[in-house]
Amino acid sequence: MTTHANEILVLGGTGKTGRxxxxxxxAAGEHVRAASRSGEVRFDWSDQDTWPTALDGASxxxxxxxxxxxLAQVFVKRATEAGVGRFVALxxxxxxQVSADAFQGMAAAEQAVRDSGARWTILRPNNFSQNxxxxxxHAPLRDGRLALPIGSMPEPFIDAQDIADVxxxxxxxxxxxxxxxxxxxxxALTFEAAVATIAEAAGRPMRYVELTxxxxxxxxxxxxxxxxxxxELDALFAIMRAGHFTxxxxxxxxxxxxxxxxxxxxxxxxxxxxxxx
Numbered sequence: 187m188t189t190h191a192n193e194i195l196v197l198g199g200t201g202k203t204g205r206x207x208x209x210x211x212x213a214a215g216e217h218v219r220a221a222s223r224s225g226e227v228r229f230d231w232s233d234q235d236t237w238p239t240a241l242d243g244a245s246x247x248x249x250x251x252x253x254x255x256x257l258a259q260v261f262v263k264r265a266t267e268a269g270v271g272r273f274v275a276l277x278x279x280x281x282x283q284v285s286a287d288a289f290q291g292m293a294a295a296e297q298a299v300r301d302s303g304a305r306w307t308i309l310r311p312n313n314f315s316q317n318x319x320x321x322x323x324h325a326p327l328r329d330g331r332l333a334l335p336i337g338s339m340p341e342p343f344i345d346a347q348d349i350a351d352v353x354x355x356x357x358x359x360x361x362x363x364x365x366x367x368x369x370x371x372x373x374a375l376t377f378e379a380a381v382a383t384i385a386e387a388a389g390r391p392m393r394y395v396e397l398t399x400x401x402x403x404x405x406x407x408x409x410x411x412x413x414x415x416x417x418e419l420d421a422l423f424a425i426m427r428a429g430h431f432t433x434x435x436x437x438x439x440x441x442x443x444x445x446x447x448x449x450x451x452x453x454x455x456x457x458x459x460x461x462x463x
Contacts, residue, residue: 193219194357195244195270203276206346207248227239231252241264245272247274251295252291254291255290258294259301262299270304271304272305273302273304279369279431283430296308307356307366308367309367312344312369314344314345315371331393332395333402335402337427338378341375341426342372342375344369349369352442370434370446373434377394384457387450388463402419406419434446
C-alpha cells in the first residue's frame with residue numbers, strides 16, 4: 187500500500203457515512219485511507235494488530251466509535267503517538283441524555299478525543315434518513331409495515347451525505363477545533379409522516395404502526411436481535427419520546443453555509459434508485 191503525507195484515515199469506510207465521506211474527500215483531491223473489516227485497508231477494533239497499518243502516515247482520523255468503550259482511549263492514544271493531529275468523532279445527538287449503560291462506545295470516543303491533546307471536533311447527528319433504505323427500517327418498509335415505539339414525537343432526519351460533507355469540511359479546514367455540531371435535516375416530521383412520504387415516492391402502500399416499548403422489545407427479540415442491540419434501541423427511542431432533539435440542529439448551516447437535504451428529496455432519490463421496489 188502506498189502512503190502519502192497528511193492522509194486522512196476514515197474508519198467505517200464502507201458504512202453509510204464513511205463511504206460517502208471517502209468519495210467526497212477523494213473528489214476534492216484529498217488522500218484518503220478507507221478502513222474497515224472488509225475495506226481497502228483492513229481495520230478491526232477487536233484485532234489491534236490491524237491498527238498500526240491503518241494509522242501509518244495518517245494525520246487526521248474520522249472516528250467511528252467502537253462498541254467496546256475501553257478501546258476508544260487506547261486507539262486515540264496510539265493514533266496521536268503515530269502522528270495524528272486531528273480527530274472528527276461521529277457521535278449521536280442527545281448522547282448526554284442516554285442512560286449510562288447504552289451507547290458507551292460513543293461517549294468514550296467523545297471523551298478520548300477531548301483528552302487527546304490533538305485538534306478535535308464532534309458530530310452529533312439525528313437519526314439518518316438512510317436508516318429507511320440501508321439499515322434497520324429497510325426490510326420492514328419493503329414488507330409494507332414499520333412498527334416503532336415513537337408516538338407523535340417528530341424527528342428532523344439527517345441525510346448521510348450531509349454528515350459526510352460536514353465531516354469533509356472539518357477534516358480539511360481550520361476553525362472547528364473544540365466544536366460540537368448538532369446535525370439534522372431542515373424540518374422535523376413524525377415517523378408516520380416519514381413513512382407516508384416514502385410510500386408516495388415509492389408508489390406502493392406502506393403503513394406506520396405504533397407499538398409500546400414492551401411490544402417493540404418483544405418483536406426485536408423474536409427476530410433474533412442481540413440483547414445489547416435491543417437495549418440500545420430502547421434507550422434511543424426513550425430519549426426520542428422525551429423530545430430531547432426534535433428541534434432541527436444548525437450544524438450543517440454553520441459548517442457548510444447551506445440548508446440540509448430535505449427528507450422529501452431523500453425519499454424521491456432513494457425511490458428512484460429502487461430502494462423499496
